[in-house]
Amino acid sequence: MPTALDELIAILDLEHLEVNLFRGRSPQENRQRVFGGQVAGQALVAAGRTVDTGVCHSLHAYFLRPGDPRVPIIYQVERIRDGRTFTTRRVSAIQHGQAIFHLSASFQPVEVGPDHQQPMPETPPPESLPTWEERIAPHLPGLPEPVQKWMTRDRPFDVRNTDFSNPFAPVPRDPVQLIWLRTAGALPDDLLLHQCMFVYASDLTLLDTAAMPHAIAWNDASYVMASLDHAMWFHRPFRADEWCLYAQESPSAHGARGFTLGHLFSQAGTLAVTVAQEGLIRPKQP
Numbered sequence: 001m002p003t004a005l006d007e008l009i010a011i012l013d014l015e016h017l018e019v020n021l022f023r024g025r026s027p028q029e030n031r032q033r034v035f036g037g038q039v040a041g042q043a044l045v046a047a048g049r050t051v052d053t054g055v056c057h058s059l060h061a062y063f064l065r066p067g068d069p070r071v072p073i074i075y076q077v078e079r080i081r082d083g084r085t086f087t088t089r090r091v092s093a094i095q096h097g098q099a100i101f102h103l104s105a106s107f108q109p110v111e112v113g114p115d116h117q118q119p120m121p122e123t124p125p126p127e128s129l130p131t132w133e134e135r136i137a138p139h140l141p142g143l144p145e146p147v148q149k150w151m152t153r154d155r156p157f158d159v160r161n162t163d164f165s166n167p168f169a170p171v172p173r174d175p176v177q178l179i180w181l182r183t184a185g186a187l188p189d190d191l192l193l194h195q196c197m198f199v200y201a202s203d204l205t206l207l208d209t210a211a212m213p214h215a216i217a218w219n220d221a222s223y224v225m226a227s228l229d230h231a232m233w234f235h236r237p238f239r240a241d242e243w244c245l246y247a248q249e250s251p252s253a254h255g256a257r258g259f260t261l262g263h264l265f266s267q268a269g270t271l272a273v274t275v276a277q278e279g280l281i282r283p284k285q286p
Helices: 004-012 036-048 132-139 145-151 191-214
Strands: 015-018 021-024 055-063 073-082 087-095 098-108 157-161 176-183 223-234 244-254 257-266 271-283
Touching: 004 036, 004 191, 021 036, 036 055, 036 073, 036 087, 036 098, 036 191, 036 223, 055 191, 132 157, 157 191, 176 191, 191 223, 191 244, 191 257, 191 271
Parallel strands: none
Antiparallel strands: 015 021, 021 073, 055 098, 055 223, 073 087, 087 098, 157 176, 176 244, 223 271, 244 257, 257 271
């Protein structure tokens, strides 16, 4: 049986249909809609496969409609600009004749210039922290069997929280998360693949940060939660199959929207990626 990481690598390997046209699929999971990190990662793959020179240094995306996990997603790439230095692509993800997601991405060759960064937060090393399985096990007894299976399923990432709380019974806390993560196995030496892997992972926990001060559980049926937009800046090369610290915070929540920021550091302290996202946190009407 392929592992969850093998499946994710396969899902990011889009089918090339025609010039500027690609097709992607979703995993056979019990989801009501396509996971946002998946469609964002696939869209970046589509954009990158039309670029001859340079690596992605930024992307900006909007989630327009819920994706249907039962049918393929068509990715249509527009070649907006092929400059001497910067290359720009726009990607539309289409299902049932409608755009469900838009992404703009910019690519640039490696250049020399000023260099500085903010320091990495102090945190225990990842090997000293319990695994996700060890963290979640005490909270599973008594839960419905489908929930237990979902929480203990094979995952493509090894994720280790520095400050873990029961996701089924949250209490109000500061909107800050420090999470170590890496893929659950080695990856090829393809920077675009490593970037797309983190695009996928960046959406796993970010919006949860904005819900923390309000003690809203991930499965709280009284709220609708979904990503609205997503922006990423790739500052320096990194490897998604090596430990990285994902430092997340939420400066604001208002108007049924939560705003979040994330910084990805290599274990050596190098700032590799910055993420910004606004998500929907809407109370359901009685």
